[in-house]
Amino acid sequence: xxxxxxxxxxxxxxxxxxxxxxxxxxxxxxxxxxxxxxxxxxxxxxxxxxxxxxxxxxxxxxxxxxxxxxxxxxxxxxxxxxxxxxxxxxxxxxxxxxxxxxxxxxxxxxxxxxxxxxxxxxxxxxxxxxxxxxxxxxxxxxxxxxxxxx
Amino acid sequence: xxxxxxxxxxxxxxxxxxxxxxxxxxxxxxxxxxxxxxxxxxxxxxxxxxxxxxxxxxxxxxxxxxxxxxxxxxxxxxxxxxxxxxxxxxxxxxxxxxxxxxxxxxxxxxxxxxxxxxxxxxxxxxxxxxxxxxxxxxxxxxxxxxxxxx
Numbered sequence: 001x002x003x004x005x006x007x008x009x010x011x012x013x014x015x016x017x018x019x020x021x022x023x024x025x026x027x028x029x030x031x032x033x034x035x036x037x038x039x040x041x042x043x044x045x046x047x048x049x050x051x052x053x054x055x056x057x058x059x060x061x062x063x064x065x066x067x068x069x070x071x072x073x074x075x076x077x078x079x080x081x082x083x084x085x086x087x088x089x090x091x092x093x094x095x096x097x098x099x100x101x102x103x104x105x106x107x108x109x110x111x112x113x114x115x116x117x118x119x120x121x122x123x124x125x126x127x128x129x130x131x132x133x134x135x136x137x138x139x140x141x142x143x144x145x146x147x148x149x150x
Numbered sequence: 151x152x153x154x155x156x157x158x159x160x161x162x163x164x165x166x167x168x169x170x171x172x173x174x175x176x177x178x179x180x181x182x183x184x185x186x187x188x189x190x191x192x193x194x195x196x197x198x199x200x201x202x203x204x205x206x207x208x209x210x211x212x213x214x215x216x217x218x219x220x221x222x223x224x225x226x227x228x229x230x231x232x233x234x235x236x237x238x239x240x241x242x243x244x245x246x247x248x249x250x251x252x253x254x255x256x257x258x259x260x261x262x263x264x265x266x267x268x269x270x271x272x273x274x275x276x277x278x279x280x281x282x283x284x285x286x287x288x289x290x291x292x293x294x295x296x297x298x299x300x
Contacts, residue, residue, distance in 0.1 A: 053235055055223040066216050073205040084245060085203055088238035092254060092262035095234060104242060112242035114266040 006050040011096040016046055021143045023150050025049070025061065026068055028142060030135070038123045039115055040131040041080045041103030041138065045069050052095040064150075069099045071145050076103040079138040080131060086114065105131075156200040161246040166196055171293045173300050175199070175211065176218055178292060180285070188273045189265055190281040191230045191253030191288065195219050202245040214300075219249045221295050226253045229288040230281060236264065253281075 005012035015022075017029035017036075020043070031042040045068045051057060057065065073085045082103035089099050102115055107127055109119045155162035165172075167179035170193070181192040195218045201207060207215065223235045232253035239249045252265055257277055259269045 053223060053227065054237060055220045055227065055235075059217070059220075062216055062220060063213055066212055067209070070205045070209075070212060073203060077203065077205065084240070084242050085205075086238070086240045086242070087204060088236070088240070088264075090234070090236045090238070090264055092234050092236070092264070114238075114240055114242070114264060116264040116267045118268055 004050055006096070009050055009094065009096050011046055011094055011098060012050050016098070017044060018139070020139050021146050023146075026065060028068065028072060028146060030139060038109045038119075038128070039102055039104075040128060040135055041076050041082065042115075043072050043076070043101045043142070045072060045099040045101065047097040051097050052091060054089055054097060056097070065097075065099070067149060068146060069101055071149055072101045072142055075138065075142045075145050076101065079134060079141055083111070088114075103131075154200055156246070159200055159244065159246050161196055161244055161248060162200050166248070167194060168289070170289050171296050173296075176215060178218065178222060178296060180289060188259045188269075188278070189252055189254070190278060190285055191226050191232065192265075193222050193226070193251045193292070195222060195249040195251065197247040201247050202241060204239055204247060206247070215247075215249070217299060218296060219251055221299055222251045222292055225288065225292045225295050226251065229284060229291055233261070238264075255281075 015029050017031045020028040020030055025048055027046050029044050029046060031044060036042045076082060076085055080103045083106040084104045086102040086104050104111060107124055109121055109123045110117050165179050167181045170178040170180055175198055177196050179194050179196060186192045226232060226235055230253040233256040234254045236252040236254050254261060257274055259271055259273045260267050
């Protein structure tokens with residue numbers, strides 16, 4: 001799609017992270033860099049075309065998007081055993097529709113606050129390393145699960 | 151619905167805010183108290199039954215839920231002219247499925263960070279008062295819009 005890439009929009013010009021799967025209308029990426037340091041199981045469903053708000057999508061596309069979000073959530077639950085999954089479409093900084101799908105654990109640095117709040121404790125290097133070690137399997141499971149749906 | 155209210159879960163036992171509309175499977179409330187002080191246009195779509203994760207819902211219920219979220223978002227855009235709408239289903243504190251639908255403005259106290267981040271500036275009392283003055287109309291428009299869908 002990406003019928004009208006927006007000048008200066010990073011998600012119109014880059015994947016936005018490690019590419020896990022790409023379809024005609026959306027892609028799934030795993031966050032890299034600072035966003036992922038404390039939260040290894042941090043994925044995003046990015047709508048390929050530049051739209052700002054979820055309600056800009058036609059209902060069939062909203063359903064497609066949320067089926068992808070739900071599929072990623074389900075795999076995170078199976079693979080990473082999070083205490084909770086957090087879903088969010090914010091876009092204040094990058095107003096190009098993308099859904100955060102984040103595995104949260106009750107030992108993580110911000111729990112129980114959202115990942116965007118101030119840290120409440122130091123990250124736990126051993127537990128983070130254990131999660132990191134599962135990410136390759138998690139990536140593969142997401143790609144396989146989504147391929148069965150779309 | 152609320153087939154199995156969970157002891158101690160506030161959203162199983164209270165509306166969770168100012169009730170705007172209630173249907174068999176979900177309700178729409180406007181946040182009150184501290185959550186709403188800096189963000190007058192802060193609504194929630196609360197699933198009536200106690201489920202923790204979005205992916206716990208059957209796909210037909212996911213669609214129902216997201217149609218409600220999208221309808222609220224659309225009304226907020228029409229009524230409050232936000233810079234951006236923020237959507238989130240977190241539930242770390244209250245693991246009972248509820249979607250935050252929040253009108254954000256580029257002058258608000260946390261912009262462009264999420265509402266859960268630390269304040270970046272003082273709230274603007276005059277602009278907040280202007281938004282507050284529109285909330286009764288916004289509430290009514292949400293109720294009317296949702297009644298046309300469900």
